[in-house]
Amino acid sequence: MKNSSLYKGSLTTIIMKLLEENGRMYGYEITQKVKQITAGELTITEGALYPALHKLESEGLLDVEVERVDNRLRKYYKLTESGEKETVNKMAELEEFIRNMQSILSPDVKPGLQL
Template sequence: MNSSSLLKGTLQTIILKLLENKAEMYGYEITQKVKEITGDKIVLTQGALYPALHKLEAEGLLETHTQTVDNRIRKYYRLTTEGQNGAKTQLKEAQDFINQLQMILNLKPNFS
């Protein structure tokens, strides 16, 4: 799917939604879940994902902790209380936008 500009505008909402559904996730897990859900049509790159995660963390919407798994340190992300509220708000805004976009895209040309 070649829609990186569309993805860029929705990446934070995608992350918040995934973390709303699952208590915590690490970065690679997020990328794989998006690929799985979309049938490989949306592939998140590390270059897009980690800046978005860091921004959400800086805004107080995410908190992190690390854990050693198979001798590797894994950084897990989870929603803060503010992040849970932010997720609900962003998801509502995204749904409203999708509904409005759908109305525009379904317009039929007026041949009067």
């Protein structure tokens, strides 16, 4: 398999975190940034990315600005105010998720366990 099934359900979180970090980004830029950050280990497919961006926009979490650069279209996305709030929640969920998965991975390091 290319990407492990573990990445299922994480795309929205990834998009919002990148936009929080970088202010505004366009779709293709997001795919390249993820490749770079993960040293090529995670590839965001366009068939997943674009529908996800459109959904976030329709939910009012992202705003779009279309620009023409080098005679090619770019759709820049940025977080709305509501999107920024939701990003905070997403980050808390991600941290909790990682903690819980690490607890399963390392059964002797349970949260709150006295050693």
